[in-house]
Amino acid sequence: MSGADVEEQLRESGLRVTRQRVAVLTVLHDHPHTDTDTVIRQVREVAGDVSHQAVYDALRALTEAGLVRRIQPTGSVARYEVRVGDNHHHVVCRSCAAIADVDCAVGEAPCLTPSDSHGYLIDQAEVTYWGLCPECAAAAAS
Amino acid sequence: MSGADVEEQLRESGLRVTRQRVAVLTVLHDHPHTDTDTVIRQVREVAGDVSHQAVYDALRALTEAGLVRRIQPTGSVARYEVRVGDNHHHVVCRSCAAIADVDCAVGEAPCLTPSDSHGYLIDQAEVTYWGLCPECAAAAAS
DNA sequence: CCGCTTTCTGGAACAAATCAAGTCTTGACT
DNA sequence: AGTCAAGACTTGATTTGTTCCAGAAAGCGG
Numbered sequence: 001m002s003g004a005d006v007e008e009q010l011r012e013s014g015l016r017v018t019r020q021r022v023a024v025l026t027v028l029h030d031h032p033h034t035d036t037d038t039v040i041r042q043v044r045e046v047a048g049d050v051s052h053q054a055v056y057d058a059l060r061a062l063t064e065a066g067l068v069r070r071i072q073p074t075g076s077v078a079r080y081e082v083r084v085g086d087n088h089h090h091v092v093c094r095s096c097a098a099i100a101d102v103d104c105a106v107g108e109a110p111c112l113t114p115s116d117s118h119g120y121l122i123d124q125a126e127v128t129y130w131g132l133c134p135e136c137a138a139a140a141a142s
Numbered sequence: 143m144s145g146a147d148v149e150e151q152l153r154e155s156g157l158r159v160t161r162q163r164v165a166v167l168t169v170l171h172d173h174p175h176t177d178t179d180t181v182i183r184q185v186r187e188v189a190g191d192v193s194h195q196a197v198y199d200a201l202r203a204l205t206e207a208g209l210v211r212r213i214q215p216t217g218s219v220a221r222y223e224v225r226v227g228d229n230h231h232h233v234v235c236r237s238c239a240a241i242a243d244v245d246c247a248v249g250e251a252p253c254l255t256p257s258d259s260h261g262y263l264i265d266q267a268e269v270t271y272w273g274l275c276p277e278c279a280a281a282a283a284s
Numbered sequence: 285c286c287g288c289t290t291t292c293t294g295g296a297a298c299a300a301a302t303c304a305a306g307t308c309t310t311g312a313c314t
Numbered sequence: 315a316g317t318c319a320a321g322a323c324t325t326g327a328t329t330t331g332t333t334c335c336a337g338a339a340a341g342c343g344g
Contacts, residue, residue, distance in 0.1 A: 016310055018322065036300080051324050056301070061322090072216040077300070091262045102256040114244040114271055120233045122273035129256055131264035158290065158341055178331075193293050198332070203291090219331065 013065040023047035024058045028068055028082045033090075033099040035077045073099070073128055087111055091129040095136035102129065155207040165189035166200040167224065170210055174223045175232075175241040181222065215241070215270055229253055231269040237278035244271060 006025045007017045015021065020043070027042040028034060034042070040055045059080055062068040072078045073092045079099065087109040089102045104111050104127075112125040132140060148167045149159045157163065162185065169184040170176060176184070182197045201222055204210040214220045215234045221241065229251040231244045246253050246269075254267040274282060 016321070018310080020323075049324095053302090053325080054323050057322070070216055072214065074212055074214040074220070078216070089256065091256060091260060091264060093262065100260040100262065102258060102260070105257050110271065112269060112271075114231065114233060115247050116244060117271070117273075118233060118242040118244070119276035119279075120235065120242065120271070120273045121279045122233060122271045124272040126270045126272060127254060128268045128270070129252065129254075129259070129262070129264045130266040130268060131259075131262045134261035137261075137263045160291065160341075162292070191293095195294080195333085196292050199291070 009067060013067055015061060015065055018058075019047055020050050020054045021058045021062065023050065024055060024062065025067065025082065028080055032081045032083065032101070033071070033079050034081075035079050037077070039080065071099075071126075073097075087124070089127040089129065091131060093133035093136055094130055095132055095140070098133045098135075100133075102127075151209060155209055157203060157207055160200075161189050162192050162196045163200045163204065165192065166197060166204065167209065170222055170224045174225065174243070175213070175221050176223075177219045177221050179219070213241075215239075229266070231271065233271040233273060235275035235278055236272055237274055237282070240275045240277075242275075244269075 006022050006029075009025065010017045010021055023043045023046050024039060026046065027039055031038070031042060036055070036059065039059070040050070040052050043050050043055055059068065059070075063070050063080070066084060068080050068082050069084045070078055070080055071090060073090070076092075076097055083101065087104045087106070089104055091100050091102050092098070106112075110122055110125040112127070114122065114125075145164060145168065148164050148171075151167070152159045152163055165185040165188050166181060168188065169181055173180070173184060178197070178201065181201070182192070182194050185192050185197055201210065201212075205212050205222070208226060210222050210224050211226045212220055212222055213232060215232070218234075218239055225243065229246045229248070231246055233242050233244050234240070248254075252264055252267040254269070256264065
């Protein structure tokens with residue numbers, strides 16, 4: 001995705017186009033599942049000095065606008081990704097916390113419906129697969 | 143579950159039986175999906191003075207022993223529950239963060255298997271349904 | 285009952301995230 | 315082009331959730 005596309009995306013969502021936000025979006029496009037701290041460092045590489053607060057603000061604004069999605073598996077810090085709308089899921093390594101995408105077989109949210117919703121109005125089913133990544137599985141086997 | 147049962151559970155897991163641990167387990171039995179801070183307050187109600195550190199230690203020890211399960215939906219603090227082994231899932235209210243249990247139709251982990259596991263060795267599929275609880279749905283409608 | 289080991293206590297430290305006040309920038313409207 | 319208000323950014327402090335540490339206390343096998 002080019003810088004112009006990113007700018008267009010921002011405008012369409014009614015957000016102002018700023019150097020910081022473009023940088024955040026670009027970084028997330030290039031590095032999915034990035035935690036906040038890494039986003040801050042990457043943003044500074046491509047956009048020079050940016051306060052951590054600006055990154056936090058940008059991430060929240062982008063999340064509210066639906067341009068990025070926030071995920072937070074148990075035991076991890078918040079991570080962000082730009083793949084939204086396709087209702088895909090994640091597989092997380094118990095050992096090293098690596099995350100990989102898993103396409104949803106159904107595709108549309110909610111792809112699953114619970115047996116008993118307890119009166120809740122459910123709009124999304126988020127699936128997290130837990131296991132070991134290839135590297136950690138190999139290390140554990142030896 | 144009685145106090146004696148709780149003690150037995152601890153012993154079977156090779157953990158020492160302490161007033162603090164019994165209190166933590168009992169509190170979790172009575173109040174599922176409780177966050178750490180609430181656990182601390184409840185434990186102090188039933189067991190008198192207990193340091194917050196003891197509660198953190200107990201929660202970690204119990205989690206490692208498999209007696210309690212830690213869940214942490216995006217945007218929430220860590221919560222704990224005693225239902226383990228039946229691979230049930232959760233429905234979370236986007237508005238008030240209330241949590242309810244949802245029985246798994248399959249029952250055994252992993253109840254789902256991804257289309258492409260990327261080489262990961264998957265042992266569990268955790269499903270979180272997102273939506274609005276009955277109270278918040280009613281409030282939103284009015 | 286004794287002593288070893290684990291656990292608990294109390295305090296401090298730490299990291300992640302949020303809040304607050306003031307300054308600067310964007311983009312719409314003369 | 316110039317002005318202006320809403321919104322974004324910066325700096326720095328604060329809150330929140332969690333962990334680390336050293337010494338005291340308690341559980342449990344002998």
